[in-house]
Amino acid sequence: MSHWRRQQPGVACEDCRKRKLRCDRQRPKCGACSNSGLVCEVNTDRLPRGPKKGSLKAMRNRIMSLEEQLHEVDRRAPQRDQFAGLNHDTQGKRAMRDGEQSQYSDSNNSEEECDQTSPRGVKTLAAVRGEELLSDLMQADLDQLYFDRVHATVPIIHKYHYYVWSRNPGLKHSQVCLRNAMWILAMSHSSQFENVREAIYNETRQKLEENDLSENNMNVVQIEQVQAWILITSYEFLRSSYQRAWFSAGRVFRLVQLLRLHELDNHSELLQMLSASSSQEEEIGREERRRAFWVAYCLDRFISVQNGLPLTLNEEVICTRLPCLESEFETGKIMRVSSLSEAIAACNVQTPLSPLAECAILVTLYGRALSHSHVSTVEQYYGNTTQDFWFRHEWIDFKLREKADTFALKYPTTTIFAEPMLLMSFMILQATTLYLYKIMESMSVDDSCGEKVLEYQIQAITAAKKIANLTKEHARIGYFNGHVFIPAAIYLGIERLMIQRDAHMLDMQFLEESSIGEGLDGCLEILRKIQSVNNLAKYYLNLLDSGQLGDSRPLQP
Structure with missing residues (x-):
């Protein structure tokens, strides 16, 4: 049977193509152009339609190669159904088993699904895929992202030292966990990598738990374990369950105590002699331990003050000096820094301190305000309220004023906004002032102290306005550059501004002149904007929406 051609041989003219x-x-000249009296133009240089010769064959070969790789993964991972929870629906799970769709099709798992997915659920996936989840280029990108966005708020890892050991082929178990934890936290500071972040997080957390529970480690704890748990805890406060983050923080504190990081400089004279003969690498390692302790110390204060709970790491037993300057840490030329008690007592403008050291000093005052609150509550319970209340209260207030003056002289406004840890420190300064007045409000104060109460009230309102101004500036530096606990300070400012607004609801002139409404709106706006990348912001917004001002009990999972 003969087949007629669909069209005449040759190329159609341009006019017929257009019409x-x-x-x-x-x-x-074709018939249509002859009838219409037009010039018949033919383009003989037009590219042919369809795929290039050989491209279909190359695509088929590539598909076959990918299928072979998937079959190899199936052979090595027979229990892939364990991590089917990474997908949204049963269709995704079935397709994952049949190899018809990518294992990582879902890039937006809900937090509830992530919580229900056991860390052990992705063991086979992470064990089989591991680094294969991330290409070499992606790994390098995450390393850079970590030091660009995360290191400023968690400065516990020496950059050059990390690049040296992370490139070694035979990494220790704890080093692998630390490297993965760095990548996970870096992913949480970016809008990319959503499709692999939870898988790597679950696998890394499982490895850390197995290492902690191992019967063969002879109670030997590596500093990389502490560092990894610090980063995992920070990630969980940002993106995961608050309760899980709380428990992880407890692991951090116990590991810090087990390694006795609170007494690294207990024998200062002996250490000074040893440091003179020690290598630069040993000095960097010792400084990394100091920094791990102080970040854990700050974490303890952030969590405890937020929920009004007792502290875990006791300030009175610390024999570890404050962390050195960032420039000294990076170059390995580490100089001796004062102790915490010396820094609080001296408050010297001329003495340069690292942002982490400044934060440690201020969270110490924050923690002392919390202890002051606990002691005052017990005194009131037993009916033993004495002048000790005012002595403690005024001492903390004096140190806060002294630190505020020092801060103003040492750090210009531009420097504070350029350094996330300094910005957080300044927020803590104002938040502690608010917390002091909050303690006074909860106490039965004599009428004779009315003048003092009024003075502290004015200080609290001023501190709330400063938090509002800082929050406005914080919005300009980007959502991913802020400290994880900055929503807690913003909430304290909102709480005071709301109380002040409600007290002067009928006095519109006062509200306009005092800019309370504007500051309040600015704080609420930034919390709404960062709630997608910070679960604490979401929590405080829910607290405000429910009308539970002053109630900052632990979050539920």
Whole structure:
């Protein structure tokens, strides 16, 4: 049976193409152009339609190669159903088993699903895929992202030292966990990598738990374990369950105590002699331990003050000096820094301190305000309220004023906003002032102290306005550059501004002149904007929406 051609041989003219006519392809002039009296133009240089020669074959070969790789993964991972929870629905799970769709099709798992997915649920996936989840280029990108966005708020890892050991082929178990934890936290500071972040997080957390519970480690704890748990805890406060983060923080504190990081400089004279003969690498390692302790110390204060709970790491037993300057840490030329008690007592403008050291000093005052609150509550319970209340209260207030003056002289406004840890420190300064007045409000104060109460009230309102101004500036530096606990300070400012607004609801002139409404709106706006990347912001917004001002009990999972 013969087949007629669909069209005449040759190329249609340009005019017939434009008018979508069937060209008879006659030359030198087709029939349509002859009838209309137009010039018949033919483009002989037009590219042919369809795929290039050999491209389909190359695509088939590539598909076959990918299928072989998937079969190899199936052979090595027979229990892939364990991590089917990474997908949204049963169709995704079935397709994952059949190899018809990528294992990582879902890039937006809900937090509830992540909580229900056991860390052990992705063991096989992470064990099989591991680094294969991330290409070499992605790994390098995450390393850079960590030191660009995360290191400023968690400065516990020496950059050059990390690049040296992370490139070694035979990494220790704790080093692998630390490297993965760095990547996970870096992913949480970016809008990319959503499709692999939870899988790597679950696998890394499981490895850390197995290492902690191992019967063969002879109670030997590596500093990388502490560092990894610090980063995992920070990630969980940002993106995971608050309760899980709380428990992880407890692991951090116990590991810090087990390694006795609170007494690294207990024998200062002996250490000074040893440091003179020690290598630069040993000095960097010792400084990394100091920094791990102080970040854990700050974490303890942030969590405890937020929920009004007792502290875990006791300030009175610390024999570890404050962390050195960031420039000294990076170059390895580490100088001796004062102790915490010396820094609080001296408050010297001329003495340069690292942002982490400044934060440690201020969270110490924050923690002392919390202890002051606990002691005052017990005194009131037993009816033993004495002048000790005012002595403690005024001492903390004096140190806060002294620190505020020092801060103003040492750090210009531009420097504070350029350094996330300094910005957080300044927020803590104002938040502690608010917390002091909050303690006074909860106490039965004599009428004779009315003048003092009024003075502290004015200080609290001023501190709330400063938090509002800082929050406005914080919005300009980007959502991913802020400290994880900055929503807690913003909430304290909102709480005081709301109380002040409600007290002067009928005095519109006062509200306009005092800019309370503007500051309040600015704080609420930034919390709404960062709630997608910070679960604490979401929590405080829910607290405000429910009208439970002053209630900052632990979050539920």
